[in-house]
Each structure stands twice: as structure tokens, then as C-alpha cells.
Amino acid sequence: xxxxxxxxxLLRPYARHExxxxxxxxxxxxxxxxxxxSHSTAIRARSPRARNPHLRTTFFRTLxxxxxxxxxxxxxxxxxxxxxxxxxxxxxFFRGSGVDPAALPSTDAEAESSAAAAxxxxxxxxxxxxxxxxxxxxxxxxxxxxxxxxxxxxxCAQLNNExxxxxxITADSDAFLFGAKTVIKVLRSNSKEPFECYNIADIESGLGxxxxxxxxxxxxxxxxxxxxxxPGFGLETALRFVQLFDEDxxxxxxxxxxxxxxxxxxxxxxxxxxxxxxxxxxxxxxRSLHCSHCGHPGSKKSHSKDGCNYxxxxxxxxxxxxxxxxxxxxxxxxxxxxxxxxxxxxNWQIKVCKRIAAETNFPxxxxxxxxxxxxxxxxxxGDPLLSWNKPDVEALVDFLTxxxxxxxxxxxxxxxxxxxxxxxxxxxxxxxxxxxLYDQYEFDSIQRIKIRHGHPYYLVKWKRATHSMISNSxxxxxxxxxxxxxxxxxxxxxxxxxxxxxxxxxxxxxPQVRTDDGSPELLxxxxxPQVLIDDGCSxxxxxxxxxxxxxxxxxxxxxxxxxQRLKEAKSRARKSKxxxxxxxxxxxKSPRPSGVQLSIKEFYRSTKGPSIESGKKPVAEGDTxxxxxxxxxxxxxxxxxxxxxxRRLPFD
Numbered sequence: 001x002x003x004x005x006x007x008x009x010l011l012r013p014y015a016r017h018e019x020x021x022x023x024x025x026x027x028x029x030x031x032x033x034x035x036x037x038s039h040s041t042a043i044r045a046r047s048p049r050a051r052n053p054h055l056r057t058t059f060f061r062t063l064x065x066x067x068x069x070x071x072x073x074x075x076x077x078x079x080x081x082x083x084x085x086x087x088x089x090x091x092x093f094f095r096g097s098g099v100d101p102a103a104l105p106s107t108d109a110e111a112e113s114s115a116a117a118a119x120x121x122x123x124x125x126x127x128x129x130x131x132x133x134x135x136x137x138x139x140x141x142x143x144x145x146x147x148x149x150x151x152x153x154x155x156c157a158q159l160n161n162e163x164x165x166x167x168x169i170t171a172d173s174d175a176f177l178f179g180a181k182t183v184i185k186v187l188r189s190n191s192k193e194p195f196e197c198y199n200i201a202d203i204e205s206g207l208g209x210x211x212x213x214x215x216x217x218x219x220x221x222x223x224x225x226x227x228x229x230x231p232g233f234g235l236e237t238a239l240r241f242v243q244l245f246d247e248d249x250x251x252x253x254x255x256x257x258x259x260x261x262x263x264x265x266x267x268x269x270x271x272x273x274x275x276x277x278x279x280x281x282x283x284x285x286x287r288s289l290h291c292s293h294c295g296h297p298g299s300k301k302s303h304s305k306d307g308c309n310y311x312x313x314x315x316x317x318x319x320x321x322x323x324x325x326x327x328x329x330x331x332x333x334x335x336x337x338x339x340x341x342x343x344x345x346x347n348w349q350i351k352v353c354k355r356i357a358a359e360t361n362f363p364x365x366x367x368x369x370x371x372x373x374x375x376x377x378x379x380x381x382g383d384p385l386l387s388w389n390k391p392d393v394e395a396l397v398d399f400l401t402x403x404x405x406x407x408x409x410x411x412x413x414x415x416x417x418x419x420x421x422x423x424x425x426x427x428x429x430x431x432x433x434x435x436x437l438y439d440q441y442e443f444d445s446i447q448r449i450k451i452r453h454g455h456p457y458y459l460v461k462w463k464r465a466t467h468s469m470i471s472n473s474x475x476x477x478x479x480x481x482x483x484x485x486x487x488x489x490x491x492x493x494x495x496x497x498x499x500x501x502x503x504x505x506x507x508x509x510x511p512q513v514r515t516d517d518g519s520p521e522l523l524x525x526x527x528x529p530q531v532l533i534d535d536g537c538s539x540x541x542x543x544x545x546x547x548x549x550x551x552x553x554x555x556x557x558x559x560x561x562x563x564q565r566l567k568e569a570k571s572r573a574r575k576s577k578x579x580x581x582x583x584x585x586x587x588x589k590s591p592r593p594s595g596v597q598l599s600i601k602e603f604y605r606s607t608k609g610p611s612i613e614s615g616k617k618p619v620a621e622g623d624t625x626x627x628x629x630x631x632x633x634x635x636x637x638x639x640x641x642x643x644x645x646x647r648r649l650p651f652d
Contacts, residue, residue: 002153002173003214004222005235008185011173014206015185017194020455023167024070024545027386028184029156031170032075032145035061036130038171052403054130058137059400060414065187066143067417070545074165074386075138075145076152077131079378084225084366133403140396141418142389147378154178155376162374164386167197174223176200177214177371192454207239210247215371216254217242219363220356226367232355241352251368257353258362264349273350273357290333295322297330390422391415416529420460420542428551436465441540443553446560450543457543458560464538 036054050056065071138145148155156168157178167182168175175183176198183198203209209217220238222229233241245253253263260273289299296303296310303319311319327333356362397411416438423437436442441462450459532539550557 002171002175002224003177003218004227004229005238007173007217007221007235010207010235010239011198011203012196014202015196015198016202018197019194020069022197023065024547025072026166027072027074027164028065029074029076029159029165029168030065031152031156031168031172032058032131032134033078033127033152034169034171036127036134051405052133054134055137055400055403058134059141062138062141062143063414063418067421070421070548072386072388073143073169074159075135075143076155076159077135077145077147078152079148079150082150082225082366082370084364084370137396137399140392140399142391144386144388148376149378150370150376151178153180154370154373156180158374158376172224174218174371176203177211177218178376179211179374208243209239212247212372213242213245213250215368216250216363218371219254219367223367225370226364230356230359230362233352237352244349251363254356254363257356258359260357262350262353264346273354290328291319293321294319295326295328297328297332391418393419413528416540417542420462420529420544421548424544424548424552427553428548437462440464443556444539446549446556447541449546452543456546458546458549460542460544460549461532462540462542464540 035057062073065073135145146155146159151172153168153170153172153175156165156170157175157180159165160168160181161179167184168180169184169187171185181200185196185198187195200211217235217238218229219226220230220233220241221235242250256263257273262273290296291298291300291303291308293300293303294308294311296308298308304315307313307315308319313319393412393415396415397408400406400411401408419438427443442465444461444463447459447461450457530541532541
């Protein structure tokens, strides 16, 4: 949730829509609790019998974020929640259940707090187990996991503010209050649609809101740590109020108002709230006389005698009658309107200040200190160093086989895109290349460019190495587990033919959820690497990032690009030759203006051949033939022509 009052709706007009390549090469801090809650709920809504949806979500989304989108995720886990948030959770529980805490039989505060914390504690116990299982899974995947002192979004924002990561992935809007600079709210890696990316610089330029001003808005309209806020304050009222002050002054002004002092020096010299006039009192506005007929300065009697200087007439009979909604623009009226607007604005200020002063212990210093704190890392349980390690494949296979009841082949299929991405990173960054991918395959060639989810990739061909260090029995076992498809690729026309083989037993179905537009979306499950059998050799086909492949294998990439240029040149030459041949054999036509319809004679003259009857000598140019004679038509007309054509031939 974060800040209350539909705070995301206020920020949405200033969001940037980024594509799939935005996160490539960037470090992103992920609020793990947000993933577990949102996507597990979506999976259970679609497939109620799904087994451990939190593990499935974390596994597939991590693979997609690292291998498909090219990001380096840093996962952040919640620590102990603050007492304020525990109280807010208890209040939300009672509000959702319809129970009034004041109506509880026990008046002991400790009994009430323990009763309120009971359902929350039970829910947190299950959720804590989910988090620990996901952390174990991420450690097998080699991903860095940090534990926060309090809120996970607070540590994500601190990492972003200090430059350790480039963006935060969370749905809590109070990440900006903790100091985040770039926040990604919703990320669908399998969608072609761009995702929303919020930058604090765009929000500052559009709304004029900075970090402390957002903290003030949270104090006024409520947040996860204070559900109520100040009564009578909505999103628009809070925004209008905080925009009256600079970021450096806003919190001090709230302290002054909370102590009962009016913070605006214009017209009042920091009077106490109780000494201010009531907002209902109206100031006396002196306004000059205006004609009731034309509305201009001067009385109707004076206009009938001397005329109106604004209407430029000498008598009231010629004076213009004022239209509906007429407003006089004379200096006196402008001054009166400005004074009225100023009075209305001051009355509004007095009204909102009295609302704030009526709250006890406002503003809450604990909430302000929590939002402005920059020490959110639990260094005892978390590793402040961000490092990405190779996945422990065998431990990962055992873990998911036990937890998810997945076949080892299914896990190996899905983990291979991540292994190939790590292999390319190692080749690009290390002068001494690693020997083989997955201890079996070496880079062979680039097949073609493939567009997937609106982003171009290289379809890379990996060759099964003959000098692999794996035993023959293990090779055959992995070959049988790597894929349930055999794809035969015709390299001449680049067409793919898929031959379905026997799939592993009990392979789980892929659940789907419905997006906002109603279209089904796979939950970030990566594509299965394809196995290519060519002349008895085994090959793998994987989709890899173009820039990463170019950095790892520059010579092979240059060779592929040269082949692409030659193919394009041959294709252009073939098309040019074909168009030239068609133009040579095309029947010449007399030039006519476009859009002019041919006459009957011209139409049938253009459709006739050089000789009507086969075997006859064609009529040379300049020869005269008697067309209208019966003898000519009986002798020269071709009997095979349609009757409608033979009937019109004599007209030529």
C-alpha cells in the first residue's frame, strides 16, 4: 500500500513507459514480499491446487529477470515490523472483520494488544515460512539476498539512493518517502507492453514534490503506519497544503501548527490558532457603483445623464445591455476579486490549520524518523556486498524436486537460459574463456535474429563437445532430460519443424493469470531450449542478448553479420533480375493517362494475339485487310475463342 489516498493515481501521469531492454545491465532491488503476495494470490486464483506458488513465482520470475531481461536482481527481505505498523495491521484487521476494538470486554491494554496481534501473528508465521523457502531457493540460484532492519522497501530505497542499485521493484508508494529515485511498480517480463517506471526527478518537475513533502502528505492522509491521518484531509487537500511550503520548511511548519501556532506571516504575526478569526467571517469589500444596465462603473442615473465612457455613448438608450455572465474588468472590480480570492484562501488556510492543531501529538516523530532514516540494513544477518554467483544446479534440482514434485529434466530445462547467460558474461569479461557451457556444449554459430516479446535476440547454436569430461552414461542421461522436443532446422529456408517426443512424466501445467486487458499471461516461464539433431550431432538453440553475444564472441558475430549482408545483397539482386525479366516479356502498351477507361475496340485489340489462327502468317504493319467481309470472318476467326469475343471482333 504505502501512502494512502490513491497516491499512485497522483503519480501515474508522470510515469515513463519503458521496454524490455531498459533493465539490461542494471542492478535492481526487489521487494521479495511484494512478489510473494501479489503473484501467489494470482496463481491461487487461477489454479487453487497449485503447489507452493511462492516458489514457482520466485523461480520463474528470477530466471526471466536475469536471463531474459538482463538485469542483476538484489532481493530484500523484511525484518521486524515497527510497532506502528503492527498497530496499523491490528486496526486493519478489526476494521475488515467489522469488530470495534472499543467494544472488547477487556479494558486492559495488554489484553487488547495481544488479542489484536493473535490473527496477525498466525498469518505472519505462514508468510515467514514462505519467505525463508524463497530465500533458500534464491541462494541456490546464486542471487544476493539482504535482510532489512524493518521494511524491505526502505532498504530498497536506501540502496537506490546510495547508488548501489539503479531501480527498485515494489508496489509500496512509500519507497519515495524512504529516498528511492526510480521505482518500477508492475513488471511483466512476458508482456510486450511497456511497464511503468517512476523517476523522482519527473515527479519533482511535475508536482513540485520532494521527499520531505511526501512525508508530510503521508502524515496528513495516512499510510501503513497510521491508517487515519488527519480527519478531513484527502489527497488533493494535502497536496495543495504541502505545496505552500518548501521541502526544508514543511516539517518545521507542521510542528508549529501542531503546537497551535499559525505559520503564515501574511496578515498575521504567528498568532495562536484560537486567536484567529473564524473562517466563516467575511471581510468588508468596498466596491464602487456600477450601472445595472451595462455593468460598467457609474450609476444608471449618471449614465442616463452623461452617458457611459466604456460603452462610448451619450445616453442610456444607446448603452449596451450587459450579457449573461458579464464581469467588469475595471481596476476596482479586479481589486475586489483579488481581495475576495485572498480572503477565501486565508480562510482555507485557517480551516486546515485548525484541523491539524486539533490532532494530539501531531506530527508523529516516530514516523518522520522512520522515513528519514538511512540505516535500514541488518548487517548481522545480511551481506552488504552485492555479488552474483553461479547456481548450484544439483542442489537446486533436489530442492525443487522435493518441494514442487518436478522432474529433474524439467528443472534442468528451465535453468539452462540462466547458465548460458552467465557463460556469456564470463566469456565477455575474462580473457581466459571457460571451457564449456554446462560442461557439455561449446559455442557453434548464430542462426538468425529472433523477435521475442517485442525485443530482438540472437538464436545461438551450441554444439555438443566431443571432448566433454562427462561420462557417456551421464551424457545420455542429460540428453534424455534436456528437452521434450526435437527441432529439425532447414538452414536453406530457415523453417522449423517440430517433432514431439515423449515428455517427462508429471510435468506440471503452466498456470495463467489474466492481465488488466483480459488477455492470458504466462507467469514469466522462460522458453525451453530446443534440441537440434543434425548428422548425428546434438545442438542446443537458445535465445541470447545481441550485445552480450557480440561482446563474448565478436568474430563469430561479425561473420554472421557479413553473411546477413550477403544474403540481403543476393536477395536484392534476385528481385532486381526477376523484375527485369518480367519487364522484357511484358506486352508493350501504348501510353495512356492513368484512370482513363479503354474503349471496346482498344480493349479487344490489346487482348488479341499477333495471329488469330495458328499456322497463319501474321498481318504485317501497313497491309490492308477487308475486315467487314463474310469471307474473311469465315476463314480467319478462331473457333476456340468464346462467342462473346467472336461477336466483337468485326468491330476492329
